[in-house]
Amino acid sequence: MSDVNARPGQARRDRAKATRCKIIDTAYRLFCENGYPSTTMDAIAAAADVAVQTVYYVFRTKAALLREVIESAAAGEYDPPPVGQRSWMKQALASPDGHRALALTIEHGVDIYARVAPLTATIHTAAASDPDIDVFWQGVTQSRRAGMNQLIAGLAGHGHLRPGLDPQRATDIMVVLCSHETFLGLTGDAGWSVPEYKAWLYETLSHQLLKAKERDAQVTEDLSYHGLLQIP
Structure with missing residues (x-):
């Protein structure tokens, strides 16, 4: 694959990773401030300025998102x-x-x-x-x-x-x-x-x-x- 073709693919992956990290950071803040029941996927999407469908697509469930939030917070990095x-x-x-x-x-x-x-x-x-x-x-x-x-x-x-x-x-x-x-x-x-x-x-x-x-x-x-x- 040429560099010309590879760059758009890498750019898409970078954008997807940035979106995922933004959702995790936003969810961490809202979970800390509002607790588990009150922090809905809709609220996370709105605060992260992404579509709620994106949040569900990336994390599937609120429980799965909380697990990733905990793991990232514990390690101090994403995908630890x-x-x-x-x-x-x-x-x-x-x-x-x-x-x-x-x-x-x-x-x-x-x-x-x-x-x-x-x-x-x-x-x-x-x-x-x-x-x-x-x-x-x-x-x-x-x-x-x-x-x-x-x-x-x-x-x-x-x-x-x-x-x-x-x-x-x-x-x-x-x-x-x-x-x-x-x-x-x-x-x-x-x-x-x-x-x-x-x-x-x-x-x-x-x-x-x-x-x-x-x-x-x-x-x-x-x-x-x-x-x-x-x-x-």
């Missing part, structure tokens, strides 16, 4: 790869340094919670009324635990876990402390800043999970590990 395939998670899983593995996971994992936090009420309402969203969110929860279990397995494999700590128990601790619920409780109800939560989570998990001889000498210094987890 699974968490396990993102560069920071690959680095955390491959790192022989337990402190760096924790720092990377907390720095980027907490950013996911921060981006999804405004959607929390919408997600809970949608999950209670829409089986598709309920199944999707259960899958998110299961995937989060599986990822943390994989990280804990890496820490155990490198001999970083504190003596007597079963990897399953270590996973339980991390799942509860590094969660949407704990993030919202401390940054929302208690008024902590996101950097404060990151620093507390890093220090707490270091003490809960890592060997004393490794954690005590480094945890204070590592609160600013590679510029991460630094309270202003």
